[in-house]
Amino acid sequence: MNTFPRRTLLKALTGAVAFGGVPLAAFAAAPKPDAKSALIVVDVQNCFVTGGTLPVKDGEAVVPVINKLAAGFQNIVVTQDWHTPGHASFASTYQGKKPFETTKLSYGTQVLWPDHCVQGTDDAALHKGLLLPTAQIIIRKGFHKEMDSYSAFDEADHKTATGLAGYLKARGIKTLYITGLATDFCVAWTAMDARKAGFNVYVIEDATRAIDLNGSLAAAWKAMAAKGVKRIQSADLA
Ligand code: VGL
Ligand code: ZN
Numbered sequence: 274m275n276t277f278p279r280r281t282l283l284k285a286l287t288g289a290v291a292f293g294g295v296p297l298a299a300f301a302a303a304p305k306p307d308a309k310s311a312l313i314v315v316d317v318q319n320c321f322v323t324g325g326t327l328p329v330k331d332g333e334a335v336v337p338v339i340n341k342l343a344a345g346f347q348n349i350v351v352t353q354d355w356h357t358p359g360h361a362s363f364a365s366t367y368q369g370k371k372p373f374e375t376t377k378l379s380y381g382t383q384v385l386w387p388d389h390c391v392q393g394t395d396d397a398a399l400h401k402g403l404l405l406p407t408a409q410i411i412i413r414k415g416f417h418k419e420m421d422s423y424s425a426f427d428e429a430d431h432k433t434a435t436g437l438a439g440y441l442k443a444r445g446i447k448t449l450y451i452t453g454l455a456t457d458f459c460v461a462w463t464a465m466d467a468r469k470a471g472f473n474v475y476v477i478e479d480a481t482r483a484i485d486l487n488g489s490l491a492a493a494w495k496a497m498a499a500k501g502v503k504r505i506q507s508a509d510l511a
Contacts, residue, residue, distance in 0.1 A: 303475055303509040304448070311348035311446045313467075314339055314408070315425065315453030315460050315481075317400045318353060320390040322454075327389035329455045329482045336402040338480040338507050339452050343405045345510060348446060350437065351405065352425045354390040354459065355397060355413035362421040363388045373486060380430040383421060384486070392416065412437050423459045426466035438470040448473040450510070452480035461493035464502045475503045477510070 306312070317339065319325045322332040343349060356362065364372040364385035372387040390397040399411075412435050414422035422428040426437050441449070449472045451464050460481050467474045476497065483490040494504065 303450075303503070303505045305510065306346050306448070306450060308347055309445055310346065310448040310450065311350055311441060311444075312339075312342060312346040313425065313449050313451045313453070313463060314343075314349060314351045314403070314405065315451060315463055316352055316354045316390075316455070317403055317453050318390055318396070319398055319400060320354065320396045322400060325389070326396050327387050327484075329484055332454050332482045333400065333402070335453060335480050335482055336400055338477075340402070340404045342450070342452065342477065342480060342507055342510065343407065346450075347407055348444065349405050349408040350410055350412065350425070350441070351399065351403075351408050352412045352414060352453070352459070352463070353397065353399065354415050355392050356388075356390050356415045357418040358388075358391055359418065360388075360391075360415065360421075361419050362386050362415065378420075378429075380420065383429070390415070410440060423462035424466040425459070425463045426470055438467075441470075441472070446472070449475070451476045454482055456481040456483035457486070457489040457493035458484060461497055464497050465500045468500045468502055473503075474501070475505050477507050478504055479507050 317335060320327050321329045359366050361378060362383060364370045365388055367376060370376060370385050372385060374385050375382050376385055412425050414425060414435055420428050420430060425435060427434055449467050451460055453460055460476060464474050464476050
């Protein structure tokens, strides 16, 4: 990671296209969270950490980072991947399909996963180490059997809303800091939909971990940057 004082550099170089080959937009100066900010904790569940059904490498490492961040937030939203048995995103639902292959569903290409985060199982429970005293709502997603939902805002048809945007707007929230699992799937889709809904959006990179399937992590950062999602580190808020 680059150790230059980013805020100073940003001030000095505003208008320049790039610094050391890294686009300036990559160095986001992050405002301190306030009453109009929320921390979004995406899918920090047993299924996505070591010992779970769809483990993200080093997934549990986000827990202490998120707990530390949480102390600075008056508003925290937690999400939970919450699938039916036989869910449309499970490879086991289709004859002859293996995990990490894809299939075409009514709303587009669907990556097929191992069975994971089945409703009510211990695998789907939130990680026990999370310490989030100001968490106020849990958004469950992926509970429609025929449709996946990586995003906490809109399901995979890009039409069915979870209601999270309305909730946040009703609470006067303008800025979201997104953390959790996995960077290149549920975190990225949540961050991009949050931009679409009009929020200022920061993804806190070291408070996420990725699946990285066929280059999906690099693609996700690129897609997020194109939508105006800012990439920061937890130290930027310290
Ligand atoms: C996720 C794959 C399948 C995630 C959820 O939380 O990123 N990834 N379901
Ligand atoms: Zn899932």
